[in-house]
Amino acid sequence: MENKKKLQIQIPDEIIRNYCVDFNHYDFGVYAMLKYAHFRNPKQDKGKLEVDHKFIMNKLFINDSRTLKKSLNKLYKYGFIDSEVKRLPRNGALKLEFNPVPFKTKTFTQLPANLINKIEHIGLIGYRLVYYYESYINRKDVISKQFCFVGQDTISDELNINKETIKKYNDILKKNKLITIKRHQLEFDGYDDLDNVVFTKYNNHYYVHIDKI
Incomplete structure (x- = not known):
């Protein structure tokens, strides 16, 4: 039997970044839970899931069954489950017929399944942000790109989360030692036509600590 610490939940980058869907943090969490259930399902009839929806609500800290139902029907809208x-x-x-990736995709991001157990402390928004930052990290490039450097405007636009909320959950993720953020000051970049000093602003670098999950 596989060690649970090695189990991964693999999610397409298009879903993480809302390129092909319009998922809020509840929708993303429900999708991740169904993706995990699909992974653990027996090979025969793999897409046919029987899940305890109360267990899902408990793991994701969803207090209202209407919220879960709304997220499930968002998945139905995009073709991840077969019926409303x-x-x-x-x-x-x-009982659900689940298709984890109803479209062609090339890039995925995977993180340990145990990250779900940290939702109690980091919230669903924090959970998604960890996936989001990791989706921009190239783990194969051990020299130059072990961090995400997407700007806050992009994060806010892609995830439909305001900057104040992003900062709040970044602080929570830092407190739980799941990410480190290195802030970069403005750097001199010459002069414009009016002989005014021009600065280049560098985005924050987000490091994800998989070993802490």
Whole structure:
């Protein structure tokens, strides 16, 4: 049996960055849980899932079943599940036909499944931000690019999260030692036509600490 610490949840970068979907943090968390369930499902009828929706709500700290239902139907809208969820079962499992990637994709980001257990401390927004930063890191390039340097405007636009919220969850992620942020000061870049000093602003560098997950 595989050590649980080695289990990974692999998510397409298009989903992480909202290139092909419009997922909020609830939608992203529900997708990740179903992706994990799909990974652990037996090979036969792999797409047919029977999941405990109350367990999902508990793991993702979703307090209202209507929120879960709304996210499931967002997944239905984009073709990840085969039918609209009109009602959650009072007893027994929720049965779904799940297609984890209903489109062609080339790039994925994977992180240890144990990251889900940290949602209690980092929230669903923090959970998604860790995936987001990791999606911009090239782990194969051990010399020059072991960090994400996407600007806050891009983060805010792609994830539809305001900058104040990004800062709040960055601080939470730093407190939990999941990321380090190196801030870069303005650097001299010559003069413009009016002989005024021009500075080049460098984006923050975000380091993800997979070993802390």
